[in-house]
Amino acid sequence: MPNFKGIFQGKQKFVTVKAGQVPEEPADGLWTKCRQCAGILYKKELTSNLGVCGDCGFHFRLSARERIAITLDEDSFVEYDEDLLTTDPLGFPGYDTKIEAAKQATGLNEAIITGQGRIDGYPALLGFMDFSFIGASMGSVVGEKVTRLFERAARQKLPVVIFCASGGARMQEGMFSLMQMAKTSAAYGKLSEARVLYISVLTNPTTAGVFASFGSLGDIIIAEPGALIGFTGQRVIEETIRQKLPPGFQTAEFALEHGLIDMIVDRRNIRKTLGSLLSLHGGRREEAG
Amino acid sequence: MTSFSLEFEKPLVELEKRIEDLKEFSLKKGIDLSDEISILEKKADELRKEIFENLTPWQRILIARHPKRPTTLEYIDMIFDEFIELHGDREFGDDGAIVGGIADLGGRAVTVIGTQKGRDTKENIARNFGMPHPEGYRKALRLMKQAEKFRRPIVSFVDVVGAYPGVEAEERGQGIAIARNLVEMARLSTSIVVVITGEGGSGGALAIGVGDKLIMLENAYFSVISPEGCAAILWKDGSRSQEAAEMLKLTAPDLKAQGIIDELLPEPQGAAHKDRMAMARLIRDAVIKALDELSGIPVRRLVERRYARLRRIGKYVVSEMPATEAPMVAAGNEDMHVAPDVADVEGGSDET
Incomplete structure (x- = not known):
């Protein structure tokens, strides 16, 4: 167990992967427990299963880099705008430290990675949100990166796919954060006017400010099985209506039943589904590698 | 007249009530209290100014x-x-x-x-x-x-x-x-x-x-x-x-x-x-x-x-990176009309 010690001594908290590789075996032991069926899973198998429980189909949360690795063609990803860094515009107590800690823990600069890559040979502009970076909340940098992605896509006439995950707007940046909802939505409007395809893939959880902006604006909205999807947090709803929420409330399945999304796609089929959709929208397959 | 008043307004509301009472008293009894009343009114004006020119964010929310x-x-x-x-x-x-x-x-x-x-x-x-x-x-x-x-x-x-x-x-x-x-x-x-x-x-x-x-x-x-x-x-x-x-x-x-x-x-x-x-x-x-x-x-x-x-709302900085590490290698970004490419340029709204 070579990596075991590193984790428990707090030296290593993340696993880096290169595009095109499946995520490496999680470093904290050989076995893990499924959060849904409580079954004992052999990690190597879970990894080769793209983080999906082989028994019950539960989708484990993935980091942005893991998502890139399992979704895109090998070595096809070029990152954009990674030089945009977060500031503390309100002088919000503790925000600096929080950002630093999130950077250390995730190895990321912010809660989204954007760039260009290929899915099953089809080129697209892409966004991958990472929930472990302050709940993938949207502050100025996330909003700016998404806006630039949409603007670039409108100019280049390349489709956009964003894997969303977020707890909402980042309160530490105050109104600058809230306005990113309007900014990204306006940029989507430009993309839409340019008749360029946008597919949003909602992963667990996609809520609040991100759901109420680019998360729910996809021409096609896909969700991962079981993902929490909604606007208002469940605790707030319970406190308001003073009732227990029905089981399955705000899940991907609930959203599908109520006509809020187009489909639920198992992570193991997402490349194929996205490839087909890109192809049906005039995508031209490029040489892999 | 009863009216809903906020905690921080209480001293002012009390003062305003005293003025009202005095006015009523003076009218009823036919006693001229205009000097006293005008002093209190001046005081109320000052107090009102002091309270409302120094509102905290929370008081504004109230x-x-x-x-x-x-x-x-x-x-x-x-x-x-x-x-x-x-x-x-x-x-x-x-x-x-x-x-x-x-x-x-x-x-x-x-x-x-x-x-x-x-x-x-x-x-x-x-x-x-x-x-x-x-x-x-x-x-x-x-x-x-x-x-x-x-x-x-x-x-x-x-x-x-x-x-x-x-x-x-x-x-x-x-x-x-x-x-x-x-x-x-x-x-x-x-x-x-x-x-x-x-x-x-x-x-x-x-x-x-x-x-x-x-x-x-x-x-x-x-x-x-x-x-x-x-x-x-x-x-x-x-x-x-x-x-x-x-x-x-x-x-x-x-x-x-x-x-x-x-x-x-x-x-x-x-x-x-x-x-x-x-x-x-x-x-x-x-x-x-x-x-x-x-x-x-x-x-x-x-x-x-x-x-x-x-489009211009948001605050961020652009880090200084060596050109070889800069990620701008994909085609098509030459017309990035909004990309601030100078280090430490503050993005977003700087309007006056």
């Missing part, structure tokens, strides 16, 4: 939530020369928490939308305490599209604690309705003036709050999260809302400095509810002035301006 603060329909009644209310989203129902219609503003036809709180318990139940469901946002959008069709400018009044947090609201796509309004308001081919009159509660306020000109009353607030919610997240203690209110920088002066709003509208002394007619006149003048300015701009240019206005 004023914004004041039960006597004029509601959207009351403002509409005072501001416009005629108003015909229209109802329904044509899909699901008619949401009482959002009102809208066509109005006459000094000979100019405009579409008016706004969030609507109730005056008393009965009205508040009918209005769902001013918290819209998705059909409310869709009704607002329907009326805005109608305004675009008939080339009417839009005036939107924002005073909402937030979009309704309920099961049915989620089932009917609260997030989707808000997102749709954000997209459409950003590109509607007609001018939009937004007046934030009281509470600007997060996404539920933003959903009717995108426009060419944002006017905000002095004691209104606009925030990404309620101070109570913020305090609950930070300290698991909703009672520390006052501190959270300071940190969130949510007052009109803060937002003017941040470039989020365009104009701060001063309130009459003692806040809007103390002299609602005066407040309404100020809003009317500001809206007419804004519409006059905007009407001179060709529609295409107007929409571009509105996009640019949103």
Whole structure:
């Protein structure tokens, strides 16, 4: 167990992967427990299963880099705008430290990675949100990166796919954060006017400010099985209506039943589904590698 | 007359009551107390000035939530020369928490939308305490599209604690309705003036709050999260809302400095509810002035301006990176018209 010690001594908290590789075996032991069926899973198998429980189909949360690795063609990803860094515009107590800690823990600069890559040979502009970076909340940098992605896509006439995950707007940046909802939505409007395809893939959880902006604006909205999807947090709803929420409330399945999304796609089929959709929208397959 | 007064106003209210009593006494008994009264009135003026010129963010929030603060329909009644209310989203129902219609503003036809709180318990139940469901946002959008069709400018009044947090609201796509309004308001081919009159509660306020000109009353607030919610997240203690209110920088002066709003509208002394007619006149003048300015701009240019206005909001820095590590290697970014490529250039709004 070579990596075991590193984790428990707090030296290593993340696993880096290169595009095109499946995520490496999680470093904290050989076995893990499924959060849904409580079954004992052999990690190597879970990894080769793209983080999906082989028994019950539960989708484990993935980091942005893991998502890139399992979704895109090998070595096809070029990152954009990674030089945009977060500031503390309100002088919000503790925000600096929080950002630093999130950077250390995730190895990321912010809660989204954007760039260009290929899915099953089809080129697209892409966004991958990472929930472990302050709940993938949207502050100025996330909003700016998404806006630039949409603007670039409108100019280049390349489709956009964003894997969303977020707890909402980042309160530490105050109104600058809230306005990113309007900014990204306006940029989507430009993309839409340019008749360029946008597919949003909602992963667990996609809520609040991100759901109420680019998360729910996809021409096609896909969700991962079981993902929490909604606007208002469940605790707030319970406190308001003073009732227990029905089981399955705000899940991907609930959203599908109520006509809020187009489909639920198992992570193991997402490349194929996205490839087909890109192809049906005039995508031209490029040489892999 | 009994009236609802806020804790920080108490000394002033007591003083005002003493003046009233003295006046009454003097009238009844026929004793001239005008010297005493004028001294007390002077004192009251000073006290009022002192209180209202040094309001904390939390005190402003209390004023914004004041039960006597004029509601959207009351403002509409005072501001416009005629108003015909229209109802329904044509899909699901008619949401009482959002009102809208066509109005006459000094000979100019405009579409008016706004969030609507109730005056008393009965009205508040009918209005769902001013918290819209998705059909409310869709009704607002329907009326805005109608305004675009008939080339009417839009005036939107924002005073909402937030979009309704309920099961049915989620089932009917609260997030989707808000997102749709954000997209459409950003590109509607007609001018939009937004007046934030009281509470600007997060996404539920933003959903009717995108426009060419944002006017905000002095004691209104606009925030990404309620101070109570913020305090609950930070300290698991909703009672520390006052501190959270300071940190969130949510007052009109803060937002003017941040470039989020365009104009701060001063309130009459003692806040809007103390002299609602005066407040309404100020809003009317500001809206007419804004519409006059905007009407001179060709529609295409107007929409571009509105996009640019949103586009520059946000604060970030661009890190200094060696060219070899810079990620700008993909084709097509040569025409990046918004990319600040100088190190440490601050992105976003720097307007004065």
